[in-house]
Amino acid sequence: MARILAIDFGSKRTGIAVTDELQIIASGLTTVLTADLLTFLEKYFSQEKVEMVLVGEPKQMDNTASESEISIQEFLNKFSEKFPEKELKRVDERFTSKMAVQTMIDSGLKKKKRQNKALVDEISATIILQSYLYNKR
Template structure:
């Protein structure tokens, strides 16, 4: 991972994908939003144009017993598209079990109103942020 570059994280969903980014020092993850696929790739291209991105982290939706399903196939296709559109940026798959549940709980704990929490894009972006923060925390010794 390059110094003073950002890392982007993705929580791939059926209709939308949550997007989060790190700070340049790879310490803090911040949610960006949730986007449909076409809009998402435009947003990622704009982020890369604004400053270096060294790494993509993608939530890997395996079941509680580690089994694969339709969601893992969707993520595999997404990663292929990422690699094709943005070659040269490393992609890491990260276990995303329970991140949506954690995202909802985090929003409750922060005092977010129920109506706001029910907006699906908020959960997707927060889940991407949790995925990224876990990755940053696990890799903090490589900075």
């Protein structure tokens, strides 16, 4: 089996999470500058077998697309051109940032560490991936 990779796309930073090869456990991988995202993915895909990429889909409470969806669509178009063989799926990412901060609080991280937005993005990507794995079962 190959890994599943999840992306919490942001205008400045993008959180990335990945499964193990058996697609059982979701783990935070890193946070990269969004401008460097395609380059990072190209390198990662050359080193690891990834069968699917999940991209968070931000929605408003009334189920309409978030303002950031325009930037995400631009990324998705570039991604599909560069990696046509990779399967892409969208996953609802409402509340993942709030859940990430709550996870940090629950795990006992000090306030200074909880202010690390890169860590929040990475945890958000992990939550996106974990919810996909849970719903897949």
